[in-house]
Amino acid sequence: MRAVLLTAFGNPIDTLKFTEVPEPPPPGPGEVLVAMLFAPLDFSDLLVARGIYPVPLTLPSVIGNEGVGRVMAVGRGVTHVKAGDRVLAPLHGLTWAERALYPADRLFALPVGGDARQLAMAGINPPTAALLLSEYVDLKPGDWVVQNAANSGVGRSVIAFAKKRGLHTINLVRRPELVPELQAAGGDVVLVDGPDAPAYVKGAIGAASPRLGLDAIAGPSTQSLIRLLGPGGTAVLYSQLSREPAALDGRDLIFRRITVRGFWQGAPEFAAKLPAAMREGAELIIAGQIQVPIAGVYPLSAIKEAVAHAERGGKVLLQLQG
The missing domain is CATH 3.90.180.10 (Medium-chain alcohol dehydrogenases, catalytic domain)
Structure with a gap:
């Protein structure tokens, strides 16, 4: 063969x-x-x-x-x-x-x-999104999540799973033409990442603070994501698309009590949870909610x-x- x-x-x-x-x-x-x-x-x-x-x-x-x-x-x-x-x-x-x-x-x-x-x-991106939203922060309906690389396969899956669970998403992209596309896919706030992002997000969500940040890029993008988290928030690095080390400012860890974690789907603690996450992701794909x-x-x-x-x-x- x-x-x-x-x-x-x-x-x-x-x-x-x-x-x-x-x-x-x-x-x-x-x-x-x-x-x-x-x-x-x-x-x-x-x-x-x-x-x-x-x-x-x-x-x-x-x-x-x-x-x-x-x-x-x-x-x-x-x-x-x-x-x-x-x-x-x-x-x-x-x-x-x-x-x-x-x-x-x-x-x-x-x-x-x-x-x-x-x-x-359906085997990697949707279950990754499902586990990222459930394994690090006890999110409740109405909570906000912020992510970069929101137009990626994981990013689009995060939007779909978040909507199903009653969560709101802030979605960072690098190209303005992606904004209406991800808004149509269900992203609550979609914006081009840059120095004005914190002010834009504040104006969009008011007094709410994202409790979870999902980082696919690493490099300077890690710090850009962390600045959008509320005090005590958690950032999870699940990929390294920039192929650069994640940039961190120790003041965020010390004074804002930000936690930084890493996720790998192949870790043994996730093995028993993958089939259910894959099934749920496949159902969202068949329903047209992940494309x-x-x-x-x-x-x-x-x-x-x-x-x-x-x-x-x-x-x-x-x-x-x-």
Whole structure:
């Protein structure tokens, strides 16, 4: 079967190879054979390829952290999924191949309906958003949350989950053309990040203070986010898109009692919570409440072009069949 192999850690354009690999064996007891349909090319996938993401691999190896597929066959004892069901690959499921064999206890049947391309992105961003909103601050309906990179997959998922939970969002973006788009998606306050952001936010939400800040960028953006939190607020760093260390001002930690935490979906304490978060995210996608603009869809054979596109920006998918 066809797949993409990571042959060495380094520049993914140089080290990812489209090739033929052996077929998976038939599913044994408690196993499921899945024909993969679509898989995103995520920022975390590029970090895996560069050898700076904590996923143990023996090279050469198929990579791919998430994706959606259709069940081809199930092994003895598997009753909760059946041939024909669509399923999400488990986290770090090595999805950049036409077929994959997975433990059945890490799969569930997706609800009927919905765009398979959007569902391919349901394994990481929506559950990340769900957990970010529940695991660090005891938020109540009416509370405010502030986030940067609000136009990202996680950012759009945060908006959808927040609306479902009765929370309000302040959404920082870098381009003014994104403001009406995210307002239409349900963002309560959407603005271009900059020195005037605190005054704008104060005018928009009055005496309320955001209790939770979600940081995907790091670098100077961390401090820009923290300045919008109320005293005693919590900032959670879940990505590092700038590839720079998070900038902090010790006075915020000392005098404003700001707490800074880190989130990684692969941490063992989240494993039991992921299936429910994935299900909820998939339901929001099928309902049209989470929709991520897709910049390009490439066949496996065009992996180098796909990587180059992803490096330029925009959400890129791999089409794994046909």
